[in-house]
Structure formats: structure tokens, C-alpha cells
Amino acid sequence: xxxxxxxxxxxxxxxxxxxxxxxxxxxxxxxxxxxxxxxxxxxxxxxxxxxxxxxxxxxxxxxxxxxxxxxxxxxxxxxxxxxxxxxxxxxxxxxxxxxxxxxxxxxxxxxxxxxxxxxxxxxxxxxxxxxxxxxxxxxxxxxxxxxxxxxxxxxxxxxxxxxxxxxxxxxxxxxxxxxxxxxxxxxxxxxxxxxxxxxxxxxxxxxxxxxxxxxxxxxxxxxxxxxxxxxxxxxxxxxxxxx
Numbered sequence: 001x002x003x004x005x006x007x008x009x010x011x012x013x014x015x016x017x018x019x020x021x022x023x024x025x026x027x028x029x030x031x032x033x034x035x036x037x038x039x040x041x042x043x044x045x046x047x048x049x050x051x052x053x054x055x056x057x058x059x060x061x062x063x064x065x066x067x068x069x070x071x072x073x074x075x076x077x078x079x080x081x082x083x084x085x086x087x088x089x090x091x092x093x094x095x096x097x098x099x100x101x102x103x104x105x106x107x108x109x110x111x112x113x114x115x116x117x118x119x120x121x122x123x124x125x126x127x128x129x130x131x132x133x134x135x136x137x138x139x140x141x142x143x144x145x146x147x148x149x150x151x152x153x154x155x156x157x158x159x160x161x162x163x164x165x166x167x168x169x170x171x172x173x174x175x176x177x178x179x180x181x182x183x184x185x186x187x188x189x190x191x192x193x194x195x196x197x198x199x200x201x202x203x204x205x206x207x208x209x210x211x212x213x214x215x216x217x218x219x220x221x222x223x224x225x226x227x228x229x230x231x232x233x234x235x236x237x238x239x240x241x242x243x
Contacts, residue, residue, distance in 0.1 A: 008147055009217070011137040012201050014075050014088050016043055016213040019113065023051070024070040025062035025094075035062055041071070042112045045163070046200050048129050048154040049090065050097070050105050052116050055124035063128070067093040071130060089136040090152075097127035105129070108197060112204065112211050129154070151200065151219050158222040163198050166226065170195045177230065178205060180237040181214045188212070191242055198226070 020040050027035040037059045041049050049071065053060045063069060068091075075086030097105050105127050110117045119125045131154045135147040159166065170178060171194050178195055182188050182205055193207040202215040216233060220226040 007137050007139055007143060007145060009215070010086065010139055011088050011135065011147060012047075013213070013215055014073055014086055015047065015049075015090075016199065016202060016204075016215065018073050018075075021071045021073040023059055024072070025059045026066040026068065027058075028062050028065050029058070035059060039071070040113055040116065042109050043199065044105070044108065044129070044154075045157060045160055045198065046155045047132060047152050049132065050109055051094070051128045051130070052109055052113075052119060052125055053128055054119075054122075055126065060128075063094045067095060069094045069130060084140045086140065087138040089138075090130065090132050091134040091136075092130045092132040094128050094130050097129055101129075102127060111196060111206075155200075155221075157200050157220065159198065159220065159226050162223050166198060166223070167195050167203075170230070174230075174234070176241050177234040177237075178214075179242055180240040181205075181233055182207060182212060183240040184237040185214055186212050189242070 019042065020038065022036050023039040024034050024036045027033045035058060039051055041051050043049055071090045073088045109127065132152045134149060135152045137147050138144050175191065178193050179191055182190060182193050188207055190207040193205050196204040196206050196211070200219045200221060202213055205212050205214055216229045218229060220229050
């Protein structure tokens with residue numbers, strides 16, 4: 001894998017595997033100053049990022065006046081210099097999730113972040129999405145750069161209309177493929193693991209009430225392409241299948 005593509009691969013892995021970050025908005029209370037706050041998020045089918053925010057939160061008030069925002073995601077480095085940790089900075093515009101998109105967003109968010117469902121009992125919590133227009137990656141010392149934004153935007157892949165049938169087919173007929181990928185990428189052996197959601201660069205798996213991201217080596221925009229990537233992944237991880 002070329003070094004530049006490796007940066008993108010690692011950036012996508014951090015983006016999909018993490019659930020927390022620092023959201024920066026333009027403060028309306030302290031004019032012209034940036035305002036940072038801790039947030040949780042989930043990712044969509046494409047590289048769009050969903051937030052579940054309270055109307056009374058300062059960052060929500062800020063974004064309603066100026067939708068330009070930035071989210072910084074941190075990787076955990078338990079060895080050596082913490083400044084050598086991975087970081088991904090995503091710039092874009094925060095927008096309210098449309099009525100048409102809300103159902104899909106809500107299902108995805110509450111499945112990946114089930115503790116957030118209790119917030120729906122309170123008034124004034126709504127879904128927002130960050131439509132990304134720039135991505136800055138720091139993979140450690142000397143591994144820094146702006147990423148190609150061709151796939152860092154909001155899009156609707158062709159396979160989206162078939163997502164449920166693809167997921168059901170994989171769970172019913174190719175459980176061993178899911179098992180081997182989870183084993184290979186996360187060192188977890190669980191024959192009851194289930195595929196949950198697809199993304200353009202991988203899929204989410206639920207195992208023992210925890211969510212894990214299985215990454216593909218590329219981007220998949222149509223059903224035929226997705227099938228090809230899944231077949232390649234199955235071949236690659238054949239040695240990790242349950243005996």
C-alpha cells in the first residue's frame with residue numbers, strides 16, 4: 001500500500017472506529033473566538049458524521065449562527081510520546097438532519113450509541129450532520145498532510161437501497177466471513193457476531209454488545225463492487241476462519 005494511501009486508510013479507520021471528538025464552533029457569546037466542546041458521534045454510509053445535540057448547548061447555539069465547524073478525533077497512544085498519537089481534523093458545515101434522513105440516522109445512532117437513546121426523553125435534542133469538505137491527518141511525526149477529499153463528502157452510494165438485503169445475506173449465509181474478519185482485525189473470536197451496517201469503506205459488526213468496524217482496502221460505491229471487496233476480504237482472512 002502506497003504511503004499516501006496508507007495515511008487515508010489509517011485516517012478512515014480512526015474516523016470509523018472512534019465515537020468521540022472535540023467539536024469547534026464560532027462562539028456567539030465571545031465574538032470571534034473558537035469554542036471547543038466534547039461530543040459523541042457516529043458515521044454514516046458515506047463519510048458524513050452525525051451528532052445528537054441539545055438545543056440549549058453552547059455549541060448548538062453557535063452553529064445556528066454560523067454552521068462552519070471542525071471536529072478533531074484523537075487516537076489513543078499508550079506507548080511512548082503522546083504527541084506521536086494519531087489525529088484527524090475534519091472541517092465542514094453542520095446542518096440539521098432532514099426528515100427523510102432522520103429515520104436512518106436515528107437507527108444508526110441508537111444502535112452504535114445506545115446510551116444516547118435516553119436523551120430522546122428530553123426536549124430539544126436533535127440530529128445534525130457534519131458535511132466534510134476538508135480532512136487533515138496526523139499519523140505521528142512526519143506523517144502529516146491534507147487528505148484527498150474525493151471520498152470525504154456526503155454522497156449516496158448505489159448499494160444503499162440494498163443495504164438491508166446485503167446485511168441479512170451476510171449474516172444468514174456468510175457468518176464465517178464475518179467471524180474471520182473480526183478475528184483478523186480485532187483478535188476477537190465470536191461465532192455469533194452480526195453485521196449491522198455498511199459504509200463505503202467497510203462495515204460495522206456487533207459482538208458481545210460491543211461495536212467494531214471492519215475495514216475494506218478501498219471505497220465501494222456500487223453493489224457489484226461491494227461484493228468483490230467482501231470476496232477479497234474472505235480470501236485474505238481464510239486462515240482466521242473458525243475450524
